[in-house]
Amino acid sequence: MSLLETIDQPRDLRGLSAAQLERLSEEIRAFLIHHVSRTGGHLGPNLGVVELTIALHRVFDSPQDPMVFDTGHQSYVHKILTGRRDRFPTLKQRHGLSGYPSRTESEHDWVENQHASASLSYADGLAKAIRLRDDDQTVVAVIGDGALTGGMAWEALNNIAAAKDLPVVIVVNDNGRSYTPTVGAIANHLTTLRTDPRYEQVLDLVRRSVTRAPLVGSAAYELLHGVKTGLKDVLAPQGMFADLGMKYVGPIDGHDIGAVERALQQAKNFGGPVLVHVITQKGKGYPAAENNVEDQFHTVGKFDEITGELLAGSKGPSWTDVFGEELVRLGRRDDRLVAITAAMLYPTGLHRFAEAFPERTFDVGIAEQHAVTSAAGLAMGGMHPVFGVYATFLNRAFDQLLLDVAMHRLGVTFVLDRAGVTGNDGASHNGVWDMSLLPIVPGLHLAAPRDATRLREALGRAVSVDDAPTVLRYSKDAVPADIGAIESVNGVDVLAGSVAEPSDVLIVGYGAMVPTALAVGRRLTDQGVAATVVDPVWALPVNPALIDLAASHQLVITVEDNGVVGGCGARLAQEFGTRGLPTPVRNFGVPPAFLEHGSRAEILDEIGLSAQDIARATLEQLLGHARPMTAEDVLQDQQRPSA
Template identity: 40%
Template sequence: MQEYESVLARIQDPGDLKKLSFSELNRLASEIRSLIVSTVSRNGGHLSSNLGVVELTIALHRVFDSPGDKIIWDVGHQCYTHKLLTGRREDFSTLRKSGGLAGFPKTSESPHDAFNTGHASTSISAALGLLAGERLKGGKNRVIALIGDGALTGGMAYEALSHAGQLALPLVVILNDNKMSIGSNVGGLSKYLSRLSMKGYYQSFRRNFDAMAKRLPFIGDIFFAAVVRMKRAVKAIFYTDNFFVDLGFEYVGPIDGHQIQRLTEVLQDVRTLNRPVVVHVITRKGKGYDFAEHDPGSYHGVGSFSVSDGILESPVGERRLSFTDAFSRAILEAGRRDSRVLGISAAMGKGTGLLPFKKEFPDRYFDTGIAEGHAVTFAAGLAAQGLRPVAAIYSTFMQRGVDQLIHDVCLQKLPVCFALDRSGFVSDDGETHQGLFDIALFRSIPNLSILAPGGEGELKAMLDWSLEEPGPCMIRYPKSACPEEPVAFAQPLERGRGVLLPRGEGSRICLCFTGSLYTQALEAAEFLSQEGIQADLYNLRFLKPVDEDYLAALMNRYDLMVFIEEGIKNGGFGEYAAELGNSRFCSGKILILAALEGFVSQGKRDELLRRAGLHGLGIATAVSRAYKAALGVEWALGSRT
C-alpha cells in the first residue's frame, strides 16, 4: 500500500511520468496491474488486453505530450492504464458502472481521450484524419494509433495504411503484437507478423551499426552516403519482406513491450521522424496475473471474479440457460442432422457459442477474424455452392456488414442465416455495443426474413426454419437468460404470424412484443390485471415477413394495440405496424414502446430496460396512461416503485 501512495498517487497528469526514474516506473507498472485486477474483479471488464499494455502505455505517455499529442486506442478495450495516468485514478472504482467511467475512451470524459472507440480497425483512419487536420491548421502535435494484431485482420486498417503511406505524414502506428485478438489470431497476417518477429536481429544490427557510425570522426558526405548504402544492402539481405515498408512506412521492431526503458528510447527516436512509422511491439496478453496469462481468451472480457481463485464456474443448475447457450445447442443439433450446415464467426467464436460446433465439426467452422463485411460475403459464397452457412455475429458488429448483406446476400436471395447475438440492450459496454439498430437497419432490405425468439425452444425452431428457407434469414436475440416458455411457444412457426396468449375474457388491450421482452410484457400484464384490466399477449415471432391481413385483424379486434420492441423506435417494427393500421383504417389505437432516439450509455440490461420504460411496471404505466387518454377509461395504474 505504501508503494501505491508513493508512486501511483503522485500521478495526476501524464507529465508527472517524466519526473520518475525507470525503477519507479517499473514499480508504477506493478501497482497499476494490481489496481486493474482488483477493480475488474469487482466490476467486470476487459482484463487480459489491459494487463498486456501497461508498460507500453506508460512509455507512450512519458514520451508524448497528451492531450496535445493524441493517442488513438483501436477498439479501446485496453485503455484502463491510460485512464489511470490521465487524472481518473480516483474515479477508477466506478469503471463500467452506471454514471461511472466508461470501459472505452470517451471524448466527453477527458480531453486525453481524443476519439471515441469501441469497434475494431478504426484507429489508423481516425489518427490519420486527426493528423492531417492538425497539419492543415498549422499545428505540430503528433498523433499515435495503437492497434493490435487482431484488429489488423479488419480491412479498414489496410485502407488506412495505404492512404497513410500515400500522404507521408508523420503518423506513428504502434502495432501491439500479442498473438491474440480475443481468441487466437487466424489467417495469413498472424503468420506474417511471426516472421517479422523472428527478424529482430536486423533491428539489433541497425542500432549497433548506427551507434558505431556516430562515434566515427566526420569525414564528409561521401562516407555518410556509403553508410546509408551499406545499411540498405544489409536490410535487403536480412529483411527481404516487409509489407509496411512497401507501403511507405519506416519499420521499427520488434521491441519488447514490457521493457519501459527500451520502449522509451525507441519512442523518443520515433518522435523525431518526419515520415510514417510502424513500431512493432511484442506484448503478453494478461501479463502479471497468472490466470489471465495462461488463459487470456477466458479473461478477455469477464464479469466479477475472485482474484485469488480466478473465474469460478457456476455449479450445475445454478446458471440459467442463456440465449447464446440455446443457439449453441441448436446449431450443434442442426450440424449433426445436415452436413451442409456451417458455422462462421468474426473473431467471436466463444462469445457467440460456436466453439462446441467448432470442436465437433472443425472442417465446417470458419473464423474470419475481425472482418464482419468479409464474413458476410464469404457466407454468401458458401451459400452459392449449395451449403447452409450460419454466421453468428453480434448485432452491434453486424452494422459493419450492411452493404455486403444487401449487395451480396439479399440481392441474390442466398440462404445465409444470421444469428444476431447481443440484440437489444447490452450490459456494461456502453454506446458502442448496444444492439438497438438492427430492426430499423435491416427490416427495409428485400428478401430478408427477421425473427425474434422468446426462449430456447423458439430459437431452435427458428434456426431449423431458417435452414429450410430458400433465402436469407436473421434471428435476433439478447444477451440474457432464456425465460421459462409457455406451452403456446411450442406451436409450429407459421410464416408471418406470431403466437397469441389470451389472458382472460373481454381483453381490450393486446401487448405485442419482440421475443426478448416476453418476461417484461408478462409482468406488465400482471400489473394491469391487479387493477382489473385484462391484456392479452402477442409474441410477434416474425418481424419480417408479416401476415398483414392477420395483424390488421388483431388491430381491429382490440381497442389498444401496444407494440413493445427492444430496439430503436425510429424505423422500428412499431412504426411499421402503425403505418399498416393507418393504411388499413384499423379501429384499434396504437401505442409504441421502444428505445428512443439517442445512444444508450452503460448499465446492466435490466437497468437499461428500466431507463427506457421497458420493464414490467414501466410498460404497464405507459399502457394505463395511453388507455385512459385514448378511451376515456376512468382508471389509471396506481403508482408503484
C-alpha cells in the same frame, strides 16, 4: 504511499528512473487485477500494454498529441495515467467510469467509438487537419494485430502511407490475439516473426545499437529500421508495409519501457508516418490470465483476485450456449451447414461447431463485410452459411447483407448475439439498430425467440430457408424459463388473455421483452383492463394473423428492446396504415439516443421500458387522460426518467 498514488497526470511520469518505471508497472498490474476482479472488464488486453502505455505518455504530450486507441478496450492504463485512477471502483457501473475511452470523462480521450479497425482512419483525418493548420502535434494510433485483419485499417494505411509528411505514429500492439488467436495471412506473417529463433538476437542487436549511437532524425531511423545491417532481408514483416511506402520500426519488446521509448522517440522525430511494431503478451503478469486458453481474460466478469477463478454468475445455459449446441446438432444432420465468425469464435458460441466440424468453420478475422459476402459465395456454392455476430457489429455489413445476399435471394442465416440493450459495455455495443435496419431488406425473415425452445425451433426453420436471408436475435441476459403458449393462431403465440373475443388491449412482445409484455398485461388486468399478450416469434415479415388479431382490439401496444424509430412495432403500425385500419398502435422501444453504460435493468428503467411505466402510459391512453400521441410525443415519453 505507493508510487502509483503520485501519478495524477502524464507529466508525472517524466522524472521517474528506470527502476521506478519497473516498480510502477508492477503496481499498475496489481491495481488492474484488484479493481477488475470486482467490476469485471477487459483485463487481459490492459495487462499486456502497461509498459507500452507508460512509454507513450513519456514520449508524447497528451492531450496535445492525440492518442487514438483502436476499439479502446486496452485504454485502462491510459485512464489510470490521466487522472482517473480514483474512479476505478466505478468501472462500467451506471454513472461511473466507462470501459472505453470517453470524451465526456477526459480531454485525453479523443475517440470513443468502440468498434475495431477504425483508429487509423481517425488518425489520418486528425493528422491532415494538423497539417492544414500547421500545428506542432503528432497523432498516435494504437492498433492491435487483430484489428489489422479489418479492411478499413488497410484502406487507411493506403492513404497514410501516400502522404509522406503526415505527423502520424502507428503503434501495432502485436500479441497474436484479438478475442482469440488472430487468424489470416497477416497474422501468420507476424507469427513467423515472433516464433523465429533469431527474433531475440534481433531485439538485442537493435537495443544495443540504438543505445550506443548518438544519432537523431532519419539516421537513427535507418539504424533502428535495420536497413544498413541487412536485417530487413532476414526478418521482414516490414515488407508488407514497405510496399505501401510505410516506414517501419521494429520489432520492439513491448515490455521493455526503454526500448519502446527509444523507438517511439525516433518515430516521432522522423517527420512523417512511421509504423512501430511492438510485441506484447496479453494478460502479462497474471498467471490466471496468461494461462487462460480461451481468451487470456480478454473480458471477464467478477473473479477471485488471488486464484483467478470466475465468481458464480447466472445459473443455467446462456443464449449463446443454446445456439452453439443446437447448431452442432443441426450440423450433424445437414452437411451443407457451415459456420462463419469475424474473430469471435468463443463469444458467439461457434467454437462448439468448430470443434465438431473444423473444415466447415471459417474465421475471417475482424472483417464483417467480407464475412457476409463470403457467406453469399458459400450459399451460391450450395452451402447454407450461419454467421454468428454481435448485433451491433452487423451494422458494418448492412450493404453486403442487402445487395450481396438479399438481392441474390441467398439462404444465409445471421445469428445476432447481444441484441437489444447490452448495458455495461456502453453506447456502441448496444444492439438496438438491427430491427430498424432489417425491415427494409426485401424478403428477409427475422425471428426474436423468447426462450430456448423457441430459439431451437427458429434456428431449425432458418437454416431450411435457401432463397432469402434469415435473422435470429437474442439478448445478453440469461435465458428465461420456457414461456409456453396458451394457443397458436396461424403462427402467432397467445401467451395470456384470450382471442376468443376482443379485449381492450393487445400487447405484442418481441424476443427478450416478452416477459416485460406479460408483466404489463398482469398490471393492466389488475386495473380491470382486459389484455391479451402475444408473441409473433417471427417478427418479419409481419404475419397477417397478427394484423387480424390487432384489428379487433381497442388499442395495440408493442414492446421491443430495439430503436422505437423504424423498429418492428413501427413496421406493424405501417401495415395498419397501409390497410386503413383504425386501431391505434402505441410503440414502446429505445429512444433515438446513444445510451450511457449501466446495467440492462437500469437503462430500461431510465428510458421508460419497465413494466410499470408501460402499463401506466397504456392505462392513461385508454382512459383518455392523454391526447392522441404524435411521433414526437412518443419519443419524448420514452426519454423521460422513470417515476
